[in-house]
Amino acid sequence: MKALTPDDIRSSFVNATDEQLDRMPLPGLHEMIWEEREYLGWRDPKAHQRGYLVHWRDDRPIGIILRASDFSLEAGISAMCSLCRITQPSRQVTLFTAPRAGQAGLDGNTVGTYICDDLGCPLLIRILPTPGPLQPPPEEVLARRSAGLLERVRSFTADVAKTAS
Numbered sequence: 001m002k003a004l005t006p007d008d009i010r011s012s013f014v015n016a017t018d019e020q021l022d023r024m025p026l027p028g029l030h031e032m033i034w035e036e037r038e039y040l041g042w043r044d045p046k047a048h049q050r051g052y053l054v055h056w057r058d059d060r061p062i063g064i065i066l067r068a069s070d071f072s073l074e075a076g077i078s079a080m081c082s083l084c085r086i087t088q089p090s091r092q093v094t095l096f097t098a099p100r101a102g103q104a105g106l107d108g109n110t111v112g113t114y115i116c117d118d119l120g121c122p123l124l125i126r127i128l129p130t131p132g133p134l135q136p137p138p139e140e141v142l143a144r145r146s147a148g149l150l151e152r153v154r155s156f157t158a159d160v161a162k163t164a165s
Ligand SMILES: [Zn+2]
Pocket: 081, 082, 083, 084, 085, 086, 115, 116, 120, 121, 124
């Protein structure tokens, strides 16, 4: 993805209040390897239920604020992140809800989905299976995962940003 500046990030949120944005911590942007990311996602170290996700839609950064739900999946089973579609131990996948943009969100209307607990899908999809004779080459696997992740992130944030009008 194209690099994001702190200003890009702060101006990108479609579903956060000014107060929430004032309290938002920024992740360390200097050490970010942007070309290995489809989106930037991070949790709030001080308010652990809070999560943030920002990606580019054409030339515009789109950010959404998320809340991790108290509900946790049963331990010892597998779960799948709805964005990267990688199956993992259930404790690494969390139900997040995002308030809808505009009045709907202020009225308590949310969109919920299961996402990697650390909002780290871009790192996870780059852990590639050992190549085998029956498997496509790793670069093909990654290209397909990356395209799928981008498409699902875009459709998720478009759903959150959609207003009733
Ligand atoms: Zn994921």
